Amino acid sequence: MSTTSGSSRRPLQPGPSGWLAAPALAFFLLFAIIPLIGVLFLSFTSWDGLGEIKLDGLSSWTTVLTDPVTGNALLVTAKIMFFSFIVQAPISLLLGVFTAAGQKYRAALAVLYFVPLLLSSAAVAIAFKALLDPNFGLGAGLGLPFLAQDWLGDSDLVLFVVVFVIAWQFVPFHTLIYQGGVRQIPASLYEAAQIDGAGRVQQFFNITLPQLKYTIITSSTLMVVGSLAYFDLVFVLTGGGPGYATRLLPLHMYLTGFKANDMGAASALGVILVVIGLALALLLQRLGGKNRNASQLEGA
Amino acid sequence: MKNRTFRRAAIAVSAAAVSLSLAACGSSGPAGTAASADSATMWGLTGGNQPVLQKSVTDWNSAHPDSSIKLDFFANDAYKTKVRTAVGAGQGPTFIYGWGGGVLKSYVDAGQVDDLSAFLKENPGVQDRYLPAVLKNGVIDGKTYALPNNNVQPVVLYFNKDVFAKVGAEAPKTWDELMALVPKFKAAGIAPFSLGGQSRWPDLMWLEYLVERIGGPEVFANIAANKPDAWSDPAVTEALTKIQQLVDAGGFVNGFSSIAADSNADQALLYTGKSAMILQGGWIYQSMKKDAADFVKSGKLGYTTFPTVSGGKGDPANVVGNPSNFWSISSKATEGQKKAALGFVKDGMFSDSNIQSLIDSGAVPVVKGIESKLAASPDKDFLTYVYGMAKDAPSFTLSWDQALSPAQGDAMLANLDQIFLKKITPEQFVATMNATIGK
Numbered sequence: 001m002s003t004t005s006g007s008s009r010r011p012l013q014p015g016p017s018g019w020l021a022a023p024a025l026a027f028f029l030l031f032a033i034i035p036l037i038g039v040l041f042l043s044f045t046s047w048d049g050l051g052e053i054k055l056d057g058l059s060s061w062t063t064v065l066t067d068p069v070t071g072n073a074l075l076v077t078a079k080i081m082f083f084s085f086i087v088q089a090p091i092s093l094l095l096g097v098f099t100a101a102g103q104k105y106r107a108a109l110a111v112l113y114f115v116p117l118l119l120s121s122a123a124v125a126i127a128f129k130a131l132l133d134p135n136f137g138l139g140a141g142l143g144l145p146f147l148a149q150d151w152l153g154d155s156d157l158v159l160f161v162v163v164f165v166i167a168w169q170f171v172p173f174h175t176l177i178y179q180g181g182v183r184q185i186p187a188s189l190y191e192a193a194q195i196d197g198a199g200r201v202q203q204f205f206n207i208t209l210p211q212l213k214y215t216i217i218t219s220s221t222l223m224v225v226g227s228l229a230y231f232d233l234v235f236v237l238t239g240g241g242p243g244y245a246t247r248l249l250p251l252h253m254y255l256t257g258f259k260a261n262d263m264g265a266a267s268a269l270g271v272i273l274v275v276i277g278l279a280l281a282l283l284l285q286r287l288g289g290k291n292r293n294a295s296q297l298e299g300a
Numbered sequence: 301m302k303n304r305t306f307r308r309a310a311i312a313v314s315a316a317a318v319s320l321s322l323a324a325c326g327s328s329g330p331a332g333t334a335a336s337a338d339s340a341t342m343w344g345l346t347g348g349n350q351p352v353l354q355k356s357v358t359d360w361n362s363a364h365p366d367s368s369i370k371l372d373f374f375a376n377d378a379y380k381t382k383v384r385t386a387v388g389a390g391q392g393p394t395f396i397y398g399w400g401g402g403v404l405k406s407y408v409d410a411g412q413v414d415d416l417s418a419f420l421k422e423n424p425g426v427q428d429r430y431l432p433a434v435l436k437n438g439v440i441d442g443k444t445y446a447l448p449n450n451n452v453q454p455v456v457l458y459f460n461k462d463v464f465a466k467v468g469a470e471a472p473k474t475w476d477e478l479m480a481l482v483p484k485f486k487a488a489g490i491a492p493f494s495l496g497g498q499s500r501w502p503d504l505m506w507l508e509y510l511v512e513r514i515g516g517p518e519v520f521a522n523i524a525a526n527k528p529d530a531w532s533d534p535a536v537t538e539a540l541t542k543i544q545q546l547v548d549a550g551g552f553v554n555g556f557s558s559i560a561a562d563s564n565a566d567q568a569l570l571y572t573g574k575s576a577m578i579l580q581g582g583w584i585y586q587s588m589k590k591d592a593a594d595f596v597k598s599g600k601l602g603y604t605t606f607p608t609v610s611g612g613k614g615d616p617a618n619v620v621g622n623p624s625n626f627w628s629i630s631s632k633a634t635e636g637q638k639k640a641a642l643g644f645v646k647d648g649m650f651s652d653s654n655i656q657s658l659i660d661s662g663a664v665p666v667v668k669g670i671e672s673k674l675a676a677s678p679d680k681d682f683l684t685y686v687y688g689m690a691k692d693a694p695s696f697t698l699s700w701d702q703a704l705s706p707a708q709g710d711a712m713l714a715n716l717d718q719i720f721l722k723k724i725t726p727e728q729f730v731a732t733m734n735a736t737i738g739k
Binding site: 132135136242243244259260 | 381384385387388406407409410411412497498499500553554555556557558559560565568569574706707710711714717718721723
């Protein structure tokens with residue numbers, strides 16, 4: 001690192017050396033960039049996973065782009081992304097603000113909220129599948145007919161059930177992020193507001209929310225881009241069904257590759273998925289404005 | 301002093317080595333035999349036949365320590381994905397478990413499985429033990445690539461005799477009788493048919509039998525032979541229409557499309573009396589015998605053939621289902637592994653004790669001349685019925701999802717799911733499926 005002392009005329013470096021990123025970059029190259037190039041290559045071939053890989057021009061791309069199932073998968077993905085965000089963002093924001101305070105009962109509640117985070121998606125899916133079974137599940141067991149709906153078999157209902165289960169699993173994670181964010185807000189701001197006579201609601205809207213701007217962007221990015229990767233939960237819970245009702249893009253990619261054994265088309269879907277994910281992440285970062293990486297802490 | 305320290309260190313190191321190698325043995329699975337590096341590897345399926353296969357491999361390993369087999373088990377759907385990926389990556393097991401048909405053909409086309417014709421010629425005893433109709437399913441272009449390894453699994457119409465007695469009904473012999481039973485059971489608050497619709501393949505059993513009864517085995521034979529527009533056969537449309545009529549009439553249990561067959565929830569509906577009938581493979585007898593022993597033992601489980609359809613061309617004795625499961629031998633296996641594998645195929649499988657444990661589990665081995673053994677079993681009624689059904693069938697059509705290429709099979713199951721949900725019409729199904737021919 002250069003310093004201000006001595007004869008060095010070089011300007012101050014704004015932060016640690018770039019070499020610190022080298023190990024991460026090397027892993028990224030090995031496990032992300034190289035496979036990505038591989039997938040891009042495979043999308044121009046036809047391969048059933050067993051025999052020879054044959055260059056096949058654009059045929060996989062035409063198959064994928066003309067297949068109505070792809071369009072449907074995109075639509076389902078967009079719906080799940082939208083509804084997951086609408087459900088998860090307010091709940092986790094409020095829970096995060098609530099659990100940020102120090103009282104013991106809040107700490108105890110926070111522990112309860114975080115339990116779903118400890119479970120694997122497959123376990124969550126299997127548990128919900130059993131609970132929601134119309135004949136042997138919760139409704140039948142408790143004798144509550146309104147709980148004995150065909151939750152996972154109704155093409156219109158199933159999407160919202162999936163959104164609910166996803167929220168159940170991921171709200172704790174985002175609550176944790178918000179809790180951390182709220183705890184970073186300097187207490188002096190609230191003290192000043194109290195002296196000015198602001199109530200709790202006013203404090204929330206005028207201090208907490210603006211101060212959480214970047215936390216909201218981080219959490220939303222994870223929520224939105226993450227919903228492109230809701231694979232395991234949906235795969236175990238519904239298998240993409242009934243029909244194509246919950247066949248998300250990543251699930252469609254998996255089923256195309258490993259059930260229909262069309263690796264070319266599956267690779268093309270994978271490329272589409274990467275492009276959409278990158279575009280969304282960039283878009284959300286843009287919303288953060290130019291100064292997004294600046295600290296909001298006093299004196300930092 | 302120094303010498304002693306050295307000795308201690310050496311003991312510590314060798315102890316560590318021993319515990320490491322013990323740990324390695326532990327990971328070799330429930331077989332527990334000290335498998336050598338060149339052991340043949342075998343992947344089997346969890347479920348009804350798991351203990352039977354486990355026992356036959358354990359017996360084999362203790363009698364043949366020099367050509368041992370390392371056995372692992374996987375759940376059905378997970379296995380189908382895993383084995384193909386593993387074989388494609390050159391990491392497949394020596395024994396490739398399969399169903400014959402289009403999937404086997406894709407292995408043959410990729411040169412991944414050995415031609416066993418020469419082995420059969422040298423060991424005529426092996427070929428002679430099988431029911432000929434079953435053996436055929438491992439043959440591609442006149443060469444045998446897969447040999448049957450367990451029991452015959454036709455699709456059977458099971459019913460709950462208790463529930464039938466309650467509403468005063470009899471097992472349906474024709475499609476019209478079947479449809480007439482639907483309102484009767486509904487009025488009694490019982491679902492006429494159980495169905496594991498989330499798993500999709502149980503849906504297929506309805507299409508297979510209806511097409512068989514209406515149009516005969518040629519309809520699907522044409523589809524499997526990739527003849528252009530083979531799905532356009534009127535028998536297919538009529539079968540799909542009948543399925544939708546049955547759905548409309550409320551023939552299937554509420555929420556059938558969220559019931560997974562892998563968890564046996566569909567069978568549970570039958571033996572708990574929540575549904576009256578189920579169309580399922582012969583293998584569910586084995587699991588019901590385990591899960592609902594009293595129900596099966598007390599003779600409350602009824603079974604019959606699929607009803608006839610008036611004006612249908614198919615012989616009512618024809619069956620659909622899985623003739624058997626099969627072993628193929630990986631062409632990438634080492635010579636030692638292949639030798640052990642063929643040895644097991646010749647002497648390990650269908651030994652007297654293996655045949656007996658299959659029968660004891662409630663299954664019908666695919667071998668000739670076992671009538672007396674079946675008759676001596678506590679399950680003799682069902683076993684003799686299934687044996688006769690398979691032996692006397694003029695035609696035994698392999699389950700379509702296995703008979704077709706994987707790409708066609710996947711599209712077919714997804715579209716059939718849509719038919720059961722009434723999201724598409726039979727005409728749309730036919731058009732979509734015609735477009736997959738040759739894929």
